Amino acid sequence: MFEGAMTALITPFLENGEVDYEGFRANVKHQIEQGINGLLVLGTTGEAPTLNEEEKEKLIKITVEEGKGKVSIVVGTGTNNTAKTIKDSRKAEQLGADALLIVTPYYNKPTNEGLYQHFKMVAESVKIPVIVYNIGGRTGKNIDTPTLKRIAQLENVVAVKEASGSVAQMNEVIEQIPNITVLSGDDGLTLPLLALGGKGVISVISNVIPGQVAELVKHGLNGDFQKARDLHHNLIMPLTNIAFIETNPIPVKHMCCLVGRAGKGYRMPMCEMTAASREKVEAVMKQLGLTK
16 A cells, blocks of 8 residues: 555645645646655645644645545654644544654654654554654654664554665665565665665655656566666656755755646745756756756
């Protein structure tokens, strides 16, 4: 259920600062049409920390309306407050989520025991599967493999979104925790992870090229690494390098606009790219044949 290519959806905004719900709906439809395997709503890429509860609920409902039964629907409900995470997770379950993405509690920097207890309490509060999100660069706390191994023994913890940035750690997780699905949290490491035995990616750049990201993962899972490498070198890496020239999701939202998808607007403290970065993004997009 949680193998393949999943898109961490952006949240577009209107000129008045409100969420562009129709643009978001159109993006969801496009993702499904292009063959993506799953959709993550309210992740980092979706600027979830700046959305209010009503906005979050509407975005979940739209994703469920358009995607339920067609793709896996994952909702990001992790916070650095265990009680709030439980509350949000139960709400997402009620609204029709297929699974939850729970990020390492950020800023607090809990002990390994605190990490385990956090995930245990959240996992036991819902009936749907939980995907652990390990991204030390954002949270200040890496989930080491022994701790993840404990967390993976919880009944409905089924996968990990691995964004530690360490191929060695990803390999360690695959070797030592065979009962958990390992998904890449870095577009540039999707191919290496698939070669090691990983099962897919929760992608940022698939907001722009969902079909091609899904194709790369399909080739990797089928063992056709020549075709996967061609996509990796000729499209995925050049696009990944430029998608993170500034903090995600700033560049990828501009990239979506360039290919005719809804992507305008940011919520502070996210802001427009510098003119120099924008020129670089537009040059690469043109060079790759994604824009004229």
